[in-house]
Amino acid sequence: MDVSTLFDELGRMVAALGLICVILLVPMAIVGFVVSLVQAATSAGEQTISLVPKLIALALCLLIFGGTIIGILMGFTTEIFGLIASIGR
DSSP: OOHHHHHHHHHHHHHHHHHHHHHHHHHHHHHHHHHHHHHHHHTOOOGGGGHHHHHHHHHHHHHHHHHHHHHHHHHHHHHHHHHHHHHHO
């Protein structure tokens, strides 16, 4: 395996990881922003209030986009194992 193949696969790995992080973290950030706006408007200074809505948002994202995330991971894993098999020949 040459260095260019290694860097290509590394780039694909970072792209897959970035896509998965965006799918999960953006909705949680939006929920956290909305909850902090509500806390600022109502003067509720309790920090644990924002945890439950973020967990609910994460659970909903996993329910909705879980198949997509698994598809991304399966595709990348299949590609890596195919590359490993082609190196062994």
